Amino acid sequence: MSDSPPTRVLLAGYGGVGRALHNIIAERRQSILDRHGVDLVVTGIARSDKIASSDEGLQPGHVQWARGNLMDELIWECPADVLVEVTPTNLASGGQPAVGHCRGAIKRGLHVVTANKGPVVHAWNDLKERAEEAGVQLRAEATVAAAVPVLNAARTAFAGDTITRIEGILNGTTNFMLTRMATEGSDFDQVLREAQELGYAETDPSGDVDGHDAAAKVVIMGNEILGLNLGLDDVDTQGIRGVTAEASEVALAHGYRIKLIGEVADDGTARVGPRLVPVGDTLDVGGALNAVRFHRELGGPVTHIGAGAGATETAAALLGDIIDVARGGIKTRQAVPA
Amino acid sequence: MSDSPPTRVLLAGYGGVGRALHNIIAERRQSILDRHGVDLVVTGIARSDKIASSDEGLQPGHVQWARGNLMDELIWECPADVLVEVTPTNLASGGQPAVGHCRGAIKRGLHVVTANKGPVVHAWNDLKERAEEAGVQLRAEATVAAAVPVLNAARTAFAGDTITRIEGILNGTTNFMLTRMATEGSDFDQVLREAQELGYAETDPSGDVDGHDAAAKVVIMGNEILGLNLGLDDVDTQGIRGVTAEASEVALAHGYRIKLIGEVADDGTARVGPRLVPVGDTLDVGGALNAVRFHRELGGPVTHIGAGAGATETAAALLGDIIDVARGGIKTRQAVPA
Numbered sequence: 001m002s003d004s005p006p007t008r009v010l011l012a013g014y015g016g017v018g019r020a021l022h023n024i025i026a027e028r029r030q031s032i033l034d035r036h037g038v039d040l041v042v043t044g045i046a047r048s049d050k051i052a053s054s055d056e057g058l059q060p061g062h063v064q065w066a067r068g069n070l071m072d073e074l075i076w077e078c079p080a081d082v083l084v085e086v087t088p089t090n091l092a093s094g095g096q097p098a099v100g101h102c103r104g105a106i107k108r109g110l111h112v113v114t115a116n117k118g119p120v121v122h123a124w125n126d127l128k129e130r131a132e133e134a135g136v137q138l139r140a141e142a143t144v145a146a147a148v149p150v151l152n153a154a155r156t157a158f159a160g161d162t163i164t165r166i167e168g169i170l171n172g173t174t175n176f177m178l179t180r181m182a183t184e185g186s187d188f189d190q191v192l193r194e195a196q197e198l199g200y201a202e203t204d205p206s207g208d209v210d211g212h213d214a215a216a217k218v219v220i221m222g223n224e225i226l227g228l229n230l231g232l233d234d235v236d237t238q239g240i241r242g243v244t245a246e247a248s249e250v251a252l253a254h255g256y257r258i259k260l261i262g263e264v265a266d267d268g269t270a271r272v273g274p275r276l277v278p279v280g281d282t283l284d285v286g287g288a289l290n291a292v293r294f295h296r297e298l299g300g301p302v303t304h305i306g307a308g309a310g311a312t313e314t315a316a317a318l319l320g321d322i323i324d325v326a327r328g329g330i331k332t333r334q335a336v337p338a
Numbered sequence: 339m340s341d342s343p344p345t346r347v348l349l350a351g352y353g354g355v356g357r358a359l360h361n362i363i364a365e366r367r368q369s370i371l372d373r374h375g376v377d378l379v380v381t382g383i384a385r386s387d388k389i390a391s392s393d394e395g396l397q398p399g400h401v402q403w404a405r406g407n408l409m410d411e412l413i414w415e416c417p418a419d420v421l422v423e424v425t426p427t428n429l430a431s432g433g434q435p436a437v438g439h440c441r442g443a444i445k446r447g448l449h450v451v452t453a454n455k456g457p458v459v460h461a462w463n464d465l466k467e468r469a470e471e472a473g474v475q476l477r478a479e480a481t482v483a484a485a486v487p488v489l490n491a492a493r494t495a496f497a498g499d500t501i502t503r504i505e506g507i508l509n510g511t512t513n514f515m516l517t518r519m520a521t522e523g524s525d526f527d528q529v530l531r532e533a534q535e536l537g538y539a540e541t542d543p544s545g546d547v548d549g550h551d552a553a554a555k556v557v558i559m560g561n562e563i564l565g566l567n568l569g570l571d572d573v574d575t576q577g578i579r580g581v582t583a584e585a586s587e588v589a590l591a592h593g594y595r596i597k598l599i600g601e602v603a604d605d606g607t608a609r610v611g612p613r614l615v616p617v618g619d620t621l622d623v624g625g626a627l628n629a630v631r632f633h634r635e636l637g638g639p640v641t642h643i644g645a646g647a648g649a650t651e652t653a654a655a656l657l658g659d660i661i662d663v664a665r666g667g668i669k670t671r672q673a674v675p676a
Contacts, residue, residue, distance in 0.1 A: 024636065036497060141495075147637025149487070149495035156494045157479075157487035159374060160362075160657030282627075282643045286618060298362065298654035299485025299644065305620045306640035316636035319498030 004037070006057075007326040010044040010080035010110070012101045013087035016311035017115055017142075017318070018045070021084065023060045024315050032319075038326040044078030048087075053078040075104045082322055085114035091207070091216055091232065095122030102138075106130045111325040115142035115314050117216045121232060124223050137328055139321035140224065144217045145170065145290040146313040148306040152320065154225040158296060163225055165265040165295040170217040170272075172288035172308045173200045173208040174240050174260045178274075179286045182248040182257060188241060200288060210239035211272040214262040218272060222264040230270055238273035255279050342375065344395075345664040348382040348418035348448070350439045351425035354649035355453055355480075355656070356383070359422065361398045362653050370657075376664040382416030386425075391416040413442045420660055423452035429545070429554055429570065433460035440476075444468045449663040453480035453652050455551075458558045463567060475666055477659035478562065482555045483508065483628040484651040486644040490658065492563040496634060501563055503603040503633040508555040508610075510626035510646045511538045511546040512578050512598045516612075517624040520586040520595060526579060538626060548577035549610040552600040556610060560602040568608055576611035593617050 009025065011018045025032075025040050033039045041057035050065040051074045052058055075083060083105035085098050095118030102112050102119045106127065114120060119127060120140045131138045144150045145168075154163055169175050176198075177191040186194070192209065195201035207213045215235040222228040240260050251258050256276040261283070264270045277283045282303035285291045290308030295301050307313050347363065349356045363370075363378050371377045379395035388403040389412045390396055413421060421443035423436050433456030440450050440457045444465065452458060457465060458478045469476045482488045483506075492501055507513050514536075515529040524532070530547065533539035545551045553573040560566040578598050589596050594614040599621065602608045615621050620641035623629045628646030633639050645651050 031500075032498075147499065147634070148640050149491055152495045153487055153491065156662070157490045157658060159661045160370075160659075161485065161654045162369075280622075280624060282623060284618075285620060289620075296485070296654070298657075299651050300648075302486050302642060302644035304640060304642055307638045310638070313637050316499045316634070319636075320495060321498075323497045324494070 004039065006039040006041045007082060007322070008041055008043040008080045009322060010046070010075065010078050010083050010105075011042060012046050012075065012083060012085050012098070013116070014045050014047045015086065015088065017314045018084075018086040019060070020311040021086070021315035021318055022058070024312075024319060026060050032323065036323050036327065038323050040322065040326065044074055044080055046074045055079050072100065072104060075101055076108060080110055082111045082113060082325060084318060084322065085112065085116045085119065086318070087116055089117045091118060091121060091212060093118070095119050099123045099127075102127055103130065106134050106136055109134055109136060111137045111139075113139045113142075113318055113321040113325060115318055117143045117220065120220045120224070121216045124220070125229060137325040139325060140220065141321050142314045142317035143220055145292055145304075145306070145308040146310060147316040148290055148292060148304050148308060150221065150292050150304065151224050152324070153304065154294070158294065158299070161299050162297040163266075163294050164297060165263070166221050166225065166292065167261055167263040167283070167295075168292035168303075169259055169283060169285065169290050170214040170262040170292070170308070171208055171211075171260060172290055173205075174214070175285070175290070176200050176288040177209070178240060178243065178248070178258055178260065181243065181245050182252060185245045185249070187245050188243065209241060211237040211260065214260060214272045218262045218264045218270050222270055226264060226266050228264070228266075228268060228270075230264075234270050236271040236273070240274055243274055251276055252279070257284055259283060342377065344377040344379045345420060345660070346379055346381040346418045347660060348384070348413065348416050348421050348443075349380060350384050350413065350421060350423050350436070351454070352383050352385045353424065353426065355652045356422075356424040357398070358649040359424070359653035359656050360396070362650075362657060364398050370661065374661050374665060376661050378660065378664065382412055382418055384412045393417050410438065410442060413439060414446060418448055420449045420451055420663060422656060422660065423450065423454045423457065424656070425454055427455045427554075429456060429459060429550065431456070433457050437461045437465075440465050441468065444472050444474055447472055447474060449475045449477075451477045451480075451656055451659040451663060453656055455481045455554045455558065458562070459554045459570060462558070462561050475663040477663060478558065479659050480652045480655035481558055483630055483642070483644065483646040484648060485654040486628055486630060486642050486646060488559065488630050488642065489562050490662070491642065492632070496632065496637070499637050500635040501604075501632050502635060503601070503607075504559050504563065504630065505599055505601040505621070505633075506630035506641075507597055507621060507623065507628050508552040508600040508630070508646070509546055509549075509598060510628055511543075512552070513623070513628070514538050514626040515547070516578060516581065516586070516596055516598065519581065519583050520590060523583045523587070525583050526581065547579060549575040549598065552598060552610045556600040556602045556608050560608055564602060564604050566602070566604075566606060566608075568602070572608050574609040574611070578612055581612055589614055590617070595622055597621060
């Protein structure tokens with residue numbers, strides 16, 4: 001095991017998530033090798049205006065940057081086994097430039113692990129076909145609810161079962177806002193400002209409050225878990241701008257809380273909107289938590305609850321995927337005689 | 339894929355869970371083959387007083403039984419690749435006779451998948467060593483919270499993280515009882531009778547209400563997930579006989595509910611006892627639900643909630659494990675030249 005060559009990681013993007021992942025891989029290299037037989041090293045980093053690469057591995061805090069917008073070239077030239085796509089999600093651009101990064105990496109024979117929802121929402125089935133032809137793997141656990149197991153749980157833990165429907169709180173920002181509206185009696189504009197001050201919401205909050213982020217996750221779960229072929233336009237999407245503190249109060253008086261719920265079912269149902277959730281229900285979780293409930297033919301419903309965002313949490317999900325493809329990749333290589 | 343030989347399943351035990359699993363495998367054979375490339379067939383069944391086997395596979399409802407207490411002999415002679423241990427759990431007997439079934443199966447080169455907690459509580463580290471030497475796999479997902487992902491989530495979905503502590507509601511019977519005491523104001527003897535009438539509790543309820551069942555799950559999670567070497571005696575175990583409706587009422591007035599919580603941590607802490615859980619906490623789940631919260635270094639806490647018992651639910655967890663070892667087993671065989 002200790003003699004197997006390192007798995008070389010190329011980071012496309014170096015914001016909070018990329019830096020957290022770089023630190024974690026550097027700090028945990030030996031323990032990951034001991035536990036999983038996988039030796040991880042970051043050999044390349046591409047940002048919008050800088051690149052860096054090293055056969056021996058790049059150390060956090062000691063990266064020698066070269067100037068230039070050379071991301072695509074780096075994907076082709078940097079020594080690497082796995083591309084980790086952590087550039088900012090841009091759903092409006094058809095998922096570009098991240099889709100291009102993923103296609104380039106697959107063409108070169110790299111596995112792809114993404115936290116960027118763009119490629120998964122806009123080009124997943126196409127990328128999967130290309131990956132299968134190229135004999136590489138694609139993983140996107142980090143795109144839905146960060147380190148709460150969703151896509152990989154469906155793929156491995158529920159292998160003996162059939163998932164028929166998935167529903168949940170898929171956006172932490174709006175859950176934080178709805179929770180504050182219900183507990184403080186604040187109105188929409190107040191809690192939005194609060195969410196923006198705390199860094200939960202963007203200056204342009206539309207992606208969260210109009211339900212687009214949750215809709216993207218509905219598309220991802222529908223396509224990856226239920227085998228559908230959804231686009232964003234197939235999701236009946238409604239946000240939380242119409243929710244008032246008064247409505248929350250009336251709901252609570254009747255034993256309900258208002259939550260923004262995303263739902264996708266094997267019959268093609270795909271929607272996002274405010275829904276009444278009974279107090280004490282497993283989807284009745286507060287703060288910025290995410291909650292995903294899988295309905296299964298045999299095992300019944302199971303709900304996974306945890307933080308759905310955060311740089312470290314997202315990096316943890318990426319690392320799980322990287323270890324998984326590294327183990328699978330090694331097995332594939334062993335099975336094919338050179 | 340379709341030409342690979344069937345994976346032959348030998349059931350040790352044929353109670354509710356064994357029969358449910360037999361039915362599910364028969365009903366889903368084609369869909370499991372299509373989805374996972376694994377062709378499952380039940381070739382042997384051993385009960386305490388009857389046995390049956392068939393190279394072509396046994397059909398539910400058409401099993402030809404032979405008389406005799408021949409379980410051990412059948413494990414040796416029946417055509418099989420995987421032993422599924424679903425005889426009743428007997429924690430007081432040192433896990434026998436199930437530990438013997440597992441040892442015999444491993445010695446013969448069979449993978450072992452168990453819903454019986456006995457071997458996992460009493461002989462897991464020994465069985466793991468034997469399995470590693472024999473090149474076979476051991477799985478026990480069904481022993482903790484049935485089809486709620488616990489052991490396999492830790493092994494696969496949390497591979498990139500380090501779990502430091504696990505706590506949860508691990509026994510559905512006592513959760514049902516505590517929920518009824520809190521909502522109905524009933525006392526212990528009343529809710530125990532109710533639980534017995536509904537089939538949740540045994541005639542001798544000690545395993546549930548004195549915390550022994552939860553303690554067994556603490557041992558299993560501690561040894562399998564945290565790498566400890568716990569026995570039942572290492573768990574500081576207290577049951578729910580001392581809980582009263584009045585105590586529940588006082589707790590609720592202060593914003594808490596009384597729950598029987600099992601907990602195990604990487605520092606060796608292992609305990610079961612009634613604990614105050616804040617109303618609205620992710621462990622505040624009612625009815626007969628189970629809830630398991632994993633504390634992770636990177637991803638933070640994540641809670642899995644679902645039914646922790648039931649024949650179909652337990653069979654679903656077993657089936658997931660069987661598919662997993664069948665896929666791993668095929669890979670192992672392919673990697674080793676004949």
